[in-house]
Amino acid sequence: MIDLHYWPTPNGHKITMFLEETGVAYKIFPVNIGKGEQFQPDFLKIAPNNRMPAIVDHEPPGGGEPISVFESGAILVYLAEKTKKFLPTDLRGRFQALEWLFWQMGGLGPMAGQNHHFNIYAPEKLDYAIKRYVNETNRLYGVLNRQLADRDFIAGSYSIADMACYPWIVPWKRQEQNIDDFPHLKRWFEAIRARPATVRAYEIGNSISAPREITEDAKKVLFGQTAAHVKP
DSSP states (O other): OEEEEEOSSHHHHHHHHHHHHHTOOEEEEEOOGGGTGGGOHHHHHHOTTSOSOEEEESSOTTOSSOEEEESHHHHHHHHHHHHTOSSOOSHHHHHHHHHHHHHIIIIIHHHHHHHHIIIIIOSSOOHHHHHHHHHHHHHHHHHHHHHGGGOSBTTBSSOHHHHHHHHHHTTTTTTTOOGGGOHHHHHHHHHHHTSHHHHHHHHHHHHHOOOOOOOHHHHHHHHOOOGGGGOO
16 A cells, blocks of 8 residues: 655646556545645655655565655656556666656756746746746747657656656646647647546546635745754
C-alpha cells in the first residue's frame, strides 16, 4: 500500500496518473496547501521541503521498513522502478525518458509556475515578469512540440516523462498560450487526456478540491514562506 500525501496541483496529478495507470493500491492523505497543512511536523518528516506530493511505501522492493519519497520526479522514478513500468529498461530509452523528466522538473514546471504566479496571483502586475515567463513558457512549448514531431510520446512509448509534462500543459489558457500553435503537442495532449487513467486521476483531484479562486489568506500561506516556516 502506498500512502500518497497529495493536493490536486500539477505535481500532485503526476502521481495519481501513474498510480491509476498501474493499479497500485494507494490511499490519499490530502494536504491542503492553502491552509498550510504542508508545514505540519508529521508531513515535514517525509517532505522536508514542505511541498507535496510525497509518498510512503509500506511494501518497498526487497521488503523492510516503509520508505518515504518526496519530490514528484523522484516519486515517479521510484514508482517506475518498483513496478517496472513506464520507464524503458534499455540504456538509451531510459535516459531519454529521464532527460525529459528532468527537463520538466527544471524547466517546464518552474517556468509555468512563475507564469501562473505573475499572471494570476501577484498583487502587482509587473509587465516585465509577465512577459518573461509567458515567453519562456512559449519557448518550452515549442521545444516539446518539436520533440513530438516524429513520435507519439516524448520518449517514444508512454512513460513517466509524459506523466510529468502533461499536467503542466493542462492550464495552457492560463499560461497565455494557444495550443493550436503547437500541433504535435496538441495531438499528444489530447491522446493523454483521453486515457482512462488520466480521466480517473483528474476526477479524484476534483473530488478532493474543485478548482476555485485562491483566497487572500491562502495566498499569504502559499507565497509568504520563509525559513521560519520550517525551523526545527
